[in-house]
Amino acid sequence: MMRASRALGALKLIGLLTFMAFIILPLIQMTLISFIATLAHPDAEVGTLTLRNYRAIWSDPNLRAAFVNSIAYVLINICITVPVAIPAAYAFSRMSFVGDKHLFLAFIAFRITPPVVLTLPIFQLFSTLGIVNSVFGIALAHCLFNLPISIWILQGFISSIPREMDETAFLDGYSRPGFIWKILLPQIAPGIAVTAFFCFMFSWVEVVFARILTTTNGKPISMALSALFGFQTDIGLVMAVTAASMIPGAILLFAMRSHLSRGFKIGKV
Amino acid sequence: MKDRTNSGWLFVLPAAVVLGMVGLIPLITVVNYSFFEIFILDARFWIGTEWYADIIGSDRFWASFGRSALFSALILGVQIPLGIAIALCIPRNKLWVGITLVIVALPLLVPWNMIPSLWLSLLNPESGILGRVLPVVGWPSDWKLSIPHTWAVLVVMDVWHWTSLVVILCYSALTTIPPSYYQAAAIDGAGPWQVFRFIQLPQLYNVLLMAVLLRFMDSFMIYTEAFPINAGGPNGATMFLAVDLGEEIKAFNYGPSAARSVICFLIILIVAWSFSKAQGKLDERHPA
Known part of the structure; x- marks a missing residue:
């Protein structure tokens, strides 16, 4: 029995390490290329080891702007998504109202609607509203998939809080909004953090909306990367930008690790 | 029991308004376009359901539908069991959990348009790590001409990209199991x-x-990552549903692309509906 469980432990470790090696392999390739000069430059021959690709991110105004744009639209998206999702998640968790199931179904359907299906009309609508080529447009478009998923995650967190807490609060004279604001929010703070992280994760890397909504201005990192491809592609620079774009997410992920591993339950209506 | 009150609508209203704007209004626009022949957006005329008849009757649509279905089946068949297995393998030690989760989730942080580039450079016969090793086991350098090889690259790439999501979801659910359950199991x-x-x-x-x-849904409607690998080739063997749709949109065929979009959305609705039915079944068996 002891030996069997030790063998199982070893097997698990090997399995995990193999999977992690598979995950890291393309990233090693990326990192290697990002430190190599892949085009001839005055200060570096092709094929030499160099830091110039990373320095170029800092010195190129377009790339710098792309990082600022990406951070901006993700933050705006979170600022729209989370405050809108909290009351909705509360309602789905605690109240039953006419059409709640249908509404939830519609939300799920929008989450799984691929952006490519809606590209054309979204572009037209946003042109009319005058929010194309701006970070605000992308932030709003990304609500299509981030809002349903946020409601879903938050609803799980809210449902795990005992209903007695609501009832006690109502007896103490709290209104529903007052209860959400003063009592519920501190309780689901980890849930809000997890939600914001998922919004970041899905929004940071999205390209379909980002492409059609930024033809001249407000390009995020992914589009700045696309723009780097051309007749002579400096693939080293491309890889350096990709690697750099992953750093904020990795830091956030590490900071969020305890919340992610505490488990969030996916709720129902 | 939940409170029966229609004031719930006030709480979901902001979310409904936002989704109405970025989801419902564009969707209605697409439905509208799908019944017109459109050269430029100001000049269009009604042709009824002609586009739908064209699409439903076309081999091209059904072929891409079949390819997408096969791709989804492969992806689910690999990613779900693999994701569960890896989630079970993650150690209990606190520090290692953090490090493992970060490494496992790294592919989720790569911009989507760079994922094919990463894999293409990995498979590059001259400079790629895999590209230099694989010919030893018989991987052809002209794999782009071969249907099975292109499919293999796409499936492995998607497994690389998305298995992590399954791992994170499963791992977070596993941590909610109280230790007493395991103790009881050990006693038994x-x-x-x-x-x-x-x-x-x-x-x-x-x-x-x-x-x-x-x-x-995401693999059935794979778009961004699939096209650059082999431009839908060889001979259109990796032209998936959404890739096909994307090409139609790029060619500014408003009417047909709108009709395709509506068909995609109908598939989505069916999936979402079966999903909520399945969830209802689960809740009956395992009341929370």
């Missing part, structure tokens, strides 16, 4: 398989449903 002398079957798996049902829904 349950083996690893029984622990998995009767303690861990039931905890996973809910997140697995979510994982299956997300992975099914």
